[in-house]
Amino acid sequence: xxxxxxxxxxxxxxxxxxxxxxxxxxxxxxxxxxxxxxxxxxxxxxxxxxxxxxxxxxxxxxxxxxxxxxxxxxxxxxxxxxxxxxxxxxxxxxxxxxxxxxxxxxxxxxxxxxxxxxxxxxxxxxxxxxxxxxxxxxxxxxxxxxxxxxxxxxxxxxxxxxxxxxxxxxxxxxxxxxxxxxxxxxxxxxxxxxxxxxxxxxxxxxxxxxxxxxxxxxxxxxxxxxxx
Amino acid sequence: xxxxxxxxxxxxxxxxxxxxxxxxxxxxxxxxxxxxxxxxxxxxxxxxxxxxxxxxxxxxxxxxxxxxxxxxxxxxxxxxxxxxxxxxxxxxxxxxxxxxxxxxxxxxxxxxxxxxxxxxxxxxxxxxxxxxxxxxxxxxxxxxxxxxxxxxxxxxxxxxxxxxxxxxxxxxxxxxxxxxxxxxxxxxxxxxxxxxxxxxxxxxxxxxxxxxxxxxxxxxxxxxx
Numbered sequence: 001x002x003x004x005x006x007x008x009x010x011x012x013x014x015x016x017x018x019x020x021x022x023x024x025x026x027x028x029x030x031x032x033x034x035x036x037x038x039x040x041x042x043x044x045x046x047x048x049x050x051x052x053x054x055x056x057x058x059x060x061x062x063x064x065x066x067x068x069x070x071x072x073x074x075x076x077x078x079x080x081x082x083x084x085x086x087x088x089x090x091x092x093x094x095x096x097x098x099x100x101x102x103x104x105x106x107x108x109x110x111x112x113x114x115x116x117x118x119x120x121x122x123x124x125x126x127x128x129x130x131x132x133x134x135x136x137x138x139x140x141x142x143x144x145x146x147x148x149x150x151x152x153x154x155x156x157x158x159x160x161x162x163x164x165x166x167x168x169x170x171x172x173x174x175x176x177x178x179x180x181x182x183x184x185x186x187x188x189x190x191x192x193x194x195x196x197x198x199x200x201x202x203x204x205x206x207x208x209x210x211x212x213x214x215x216x217x218x219x220x221x222x223x224x225x226x227x228x
Numbered sequence: 229x230x231x232x233x234x235x236x237x238x239x240x241x242x243x244x245x246x247x248x249x250x251x252x253x254x255x256x257x258x259x260x261x262x263x264x265x266x267x268x269x270x271x272x273x274x275x276x277x278x279x280x281x282x283x284x285x286x287x288x289x290x291x292x293x294x295x296x297x298x299x300x301x302x303x304x305x306x307x308x309x310x311x312x313x314x315x316x317x318x319x320x321x322x323x324x325x326x327x328x329x330x331x332x333x334x335x336x337x338x339x340x341x342x343x344x345x346x347x348x349x350x351x352x353x354x355x356x357x358x359x360x361x362x363x364x365x366x367x368x369x370x371x372x373x374x375x376x377x378x379x380x381x382x383x384x385x386x387x388x389x390x391x392x393x394x395x396x397x398x399x400x401x402x403x404x405x406x407x408x409x410x411x412x413x414x415x416x417x418x419x420x421x422x423x424x425x426x427x428x429x430x431x432x433x434x435x436x437x438x439x440x441x442x443x444x445x446x447x448x449x450x451x452x453x
Contacts, residue, residue: 107261109442115267116442119418120258163252165263165418 048141049085056195056221060099065210070123076100079219081133089137095152096130110164119165125213129156129177129201137185144187152179160207175204185223193223262419262431264438268445272385272412275449279326280318280334284311288340302340306429310338313433314381317440322448333387334412341378377420379432381439385412413446415439
């Protein structure tokens with residue numbers, strides 16, 4: 001898939017999310033949620049930061065060496081995690097995510113030690129990462145939209161695969177990941193938010209043709225606030 | 229909304245997008261299209277060569293399930309198409325085709341390996357065996373696991389073979405004394421079916437073009453033929 005079409009898909013997902021969020025927002029406003037009493041003129045809003053679990057679908061775009069290795073964006077990615085509030089707006093917890101970049105280049109020629117080989121060419125880069133997550137939410141929990149920033153620190157694993165004719169090359173490096181993120185949580189139900197975020201996963205994963213395998217991830221997911 | 233049901237939904241979505249559920253194409257799928265392997269002898273100076281001879285015949289080596297190999301000639305029409313393509317490519321690189329009797333510096337042969345075979349390709353299958361009766365091949369091996377129809381092209385260094393020919397015993401004219409043949413350049417073109425349909429011959433022709441395209445070092449010297 002081309003970059004242009006992947007951008008189109010991503011923009012369509014954002015439009016879908018915003019439409020969904022605005023639709024559900026009406027419902028959220030008409031059904032007063034437990035713990036959020038908005039008395040006329042008083043604005044008694046209980047400021048509840050809740051533990052939450054989150055997860056979602058992600059699109060990835062390789063950067064630098066990873067982009068040279070596989071130019072196509074990744075449409076197979078997900079993330080799961082849980083966060084616990086430790087201070088006003090500040091949540092910490094655990095995460096795990098996985099992603100697969102794949103590309104079929106068609107007929108490609110590679111040099112060998114005493115010749116060359118050409119044929120259908122396939123490349124894959126599969127990532128797993130898990131570790132600690134921290135996220136800071138701006139605004140109060142009862143706001144419809146809560147911007148947030150966050151960071152992930154974890155260990156990551158990669159399997160870089162190249163297939164050409166009957167030749168198969170595998171590499172499985174292990175490294176560390178630091179991933180800053182910025183996003184928005186749209187509260188669509190008292191305990192449910194839709195999240196849109198962008199993250200950059202920088203890793204120390206090295207393979208033969210990849211130094212510091214890193215990518216940008218665009219996240220579309222849900223945040224479930226756990227009840228008391 | 230019940231958080232448990234939400235989690236179940238998350239899990240479902242995640243599994244549907246599961247990056248771990250990767251399904252690599254197997255090698256048989258990857259060779260559906262033509263695969264071209266080329267190799268060369270690093271000790272060969274192609275610039276020292278100017279002429280070549282090529283056999284007009286193409287032999288099919290057909291292996292059965294038990295590994296027995298039979299040989300038969302490729303139909304003349306298909307053979308001439310393949311030989312003409314190789315000749316054209318060689319001439320475009322500056323080589324001059326001469327007859328066998330004109331002491332060429334390179335000898336080219338084409339053969340087709342056919343059958344449901346997983347194993348090893350041995351260069352001594354070449355139809356140069358017996359063609360240049362006084363030579364024998366240094367066996368070289370390339371493992372392959374393709375199912376049908378491989379076109380093999382070999383260019384042997386006849387100059388070096390002559391240089392390696394042992395001195396003939398006194399009173400012996402020499403032709404019966406074997407000399408080693410060194411394969412200077414070769415190509416295996418997989419995915420070319422063993423029958424002679426026009427489509428397969430066309431695939432073989434395209435494979436020949438690719439074999440030469442990925443062998444830029446194959447250039448004749450500028451000396452007189």
